[in-house]
Amino acid sequence: MGISLFFFFLFMRLFAEINGGSQDDECKASRCSHHGPVIRFPFRLKHQPEHCGCPEFELSCSEENRTILELPSSGKLWVEEINYASQEIVVHYSDDCLQRQTPNFNLSASPFQFTNVYRNFSFFNCSESKEESFVFRSIPCSFLSSNPVYVAPSYYALAGVNLSSCRKIFNATLPQNYIYEWDFSMNWSKPMCGNCEAKGNKCQRKKNNSTEPEIKCIDKPAKGAPIDKVVLTEVILGFLHFTFGIFIIFIVYRSNKLKREHRINIQKFLEDYRALKPSRYSYADIKKITNNFKDKLGQGGYGTVYKGKLSNEIFVAVKILDDFKGNGEEFINEVRTMGTIHHVNVVRLLGFCADGYKQALICEFLPNESLDKFIFSAFGNNYSLGWHKLQDIAIGIAKGIEYLHQGCDQRILHLDIKPHNILLDHNFNPKISDFGLAKLCSKEQSLVSMTAARGTMGYIAPEMFSRNYGNVSYKADVYSFGMLLIEMVGGRKNIDATVENTSQAYFPEWLYNHLDQEQEVHIRIEEESDIKIAKKLSIIGLWCIQWYPIDRPSMKIVVGMLEGEEGNLVMPPNPFTSMGQTRTSVRRRKTSIQPKLTAISEIE
Structure with a gap:
């Protein structure tokens, strides 16, 4: 390959010089x-x-x-x-x-x-x-x-x-x-x-x-006459076309080879996974279930979701994964994690399709769609949920994440907790979905090493970008949950440049300053009990978004805080004084919520 590229660039340069000579004519x-x-x-x-x-x-x-x-x-x-x-x-x-x-x-x-x-x-x-x-x-x-x-x-x-x-x-x-x-x-x-x-x-x-x-x-050059620039240019152009054709064939061959390797990896995984089995379907079955993809529910990062119906009249959501994105890892993550999880606050995987390069996931259908449709609604639909229902939803999400961290045989890091990935059933009970970015690690260890940040901007923990703030662990999910919790309280995106008051552009900092100074927040409060719930959710959210992982509580502690009384909560340290600073430049508290953690490699 290197030799081909060398000759390719050599002849490109020669052609450019000859072509330049013709331009001098x-x-x-x-x-x-x-x-x-x-x-x-x-x-x-x-x-x-x-x-x-x-x-x-x-x-x-x-x-x-x-x-x-x-x-x-x-x-x-x-x-x-x-x-x-x-x-x-x-x-x-x-x-x-x-x-x-x-x-x-x-x-x-x-x-x-x-x-x-x-x-x-x-x-x-x-x-x-x-x-x-x-x-x-x-x-x-x-x-x-x-x-x-x-x-x-x-x-x-x-x-x-x-x-x-x-x-x-x-x-x-x-x-x-x-x-x-x-x-x-x-x-x-x-x-x-x-x-x-x-x-x-x-x-x-x-x-x-x-x-x-x-x-x-x-005259036209006779036989045996020296080759002029035009002929030489044509020869070089022919060679370049040939070389470029070989290069394209190589790229196509390599792409197909990688696809075959990814397909083999998926097949090997499915052979090992057969004993755990949700049902496996062919692509023809998927088309029948979705009525030829008639009812589209939404578009995700790695595929499109359609509404479908199984033979027993059970409605399902069918996610068709894009075959030109990723390398099959998202499919394996989804099946490996969701297929082994049975929790009331995690979307259940009912089946999957791995038919050639066609890959799909069949999950339970949740009629109220995702949480972001309510908390970010321009028409104020989140008001109808009420603060007690918002608190129940927050507790359900926290219990689902706690189960991923502690309740499975292996610790599961979701790494993409956000309102869009929280689905609501007919009773508005929350269920965590979309495990395409998830990582597994041993429960005896705490941290996971990664080469690049994963997740969605606005919910990604600081340590994902810089190891100055600590190593990546399950605390990354805690940070994402905290940002989600504060958005539920504010009923808006945490970062909003369209607000009239520039001090409210970054809502978490505005919220902390008001609570720290014991000022009224006045966030959609209708009853006296709403004030207590809003303040409790705000304080817990601010604990979860502490800048350093060691300062954040575990999800087990978060569940206890959510189910406890608001009066037992204390204000966390200001997380925003540490923004942009390294660990050595910040005064540490004498006690930490979690013991010191050691980094390990992720389980593939």
Whole structure:
């Protein structure tokens, strides 16, 4: 692979140098527009050097990208076509009125001659309109005041034409079809490049100082002749196309190989997992369950969720995982964690699909959807839940996380606790869902090592970003739960730049300052008991978002705090004085809630 890349870049550089040389060719063919005529010797554009063409054949480009030929004393003409083999050029006047220029039109000072047969025409200025005939025609555009102008071939007898109120203004010798067509053609005799062009060769001017330019015809290279830049460029382009094709094939092969490896890993996991089994379904079963994915419930980070129905009339939520994201780890995490969990506050996995590259999860259907639909509702739906129901929901979430940390054979770190991943059943009982980022570790150990932060911004613990604040442990879930709890209290996102009072932009800090100064919070309070619940949830949330993991309580302690009385709670230290500081710069409390923890590796 490295050798291929070396040759690829080597030939790219060589091609660039050759291509650069061709760009240095000052006399290369050009156009004013994509559909305009090709401009090459004996013609040249004004900005090109004089040796690129002949002085009388100078062209220019208009603002509308039209090709312009300017003749001495005859005005500007639009060039429609140039035939280099027959040495012919087709033009017309820019205002579509060649007849307007007839009195001044003169080709004597130019290298061009009219291509068609010459005829002598007489022009008449009449004060009133006349009947036209084949030999007596009106000019389609006026060029003498407002009176109509007529033209007739001088060699025709005009006795039968009514010329009263008309006077002859001038005679002119013009091409035979001049007065009947808009375009007309001209040709040139010098320089003689027609034979050279007809053979498919290139005509050029020799670089000399003579007033009569000498021309040369560059023949096609004979057999055995040195390869010129054009041929060499084509060879290199062919090689580059071949190399690029091989590179693309390699990428596709490697991608397919990785997909096969991920599929093998999943199959191996499922073989080991067979004894624990939720039901396994084919992809055809999934389509039948979801009625061909008719009812979409939402979009997640790694897939789309649809509503479905099993054969026994049980409604389910079916999550179709995106096969182009991740490496199968999310699927394994979901099945490995949810399949072994049976808790009232954790979504239950009923089945899964691993059919080729198609992967899906079948979970219980929860009709009230996710918690964020209520606490962030613009219509205030969270008011209808009431503070007692919010407290029950908080206790249920805390018990679910405590079960993940302590109630399973192995400790499960969810690492993505947020309102969107808390689903509500018909009685608004909360259930934790979406274990795509989860990690397992031994219950005897406490910490997990990770190479990158996981989770959703706004809920990720500080130690995920910097080890200055401690190692990653189950306390990361405690921090996320604390941020979720404060959002339930405030009924808004913790970080909100749209609020009018800038001091409330970061709600947790605003909340702490009000509680610390024993000020009223006034957050949707309707009854006296609501004040106690709001204050309790706020204090517990602030304990959970302490900046250092060792200062946060475990979820077992959090459950006890939630189920206890508000009067037994004490205000935590200010977590915001530690923001942006390292551990050594902060004065520590004499006692810590948790013992010192040692880091271990995660269980894959």
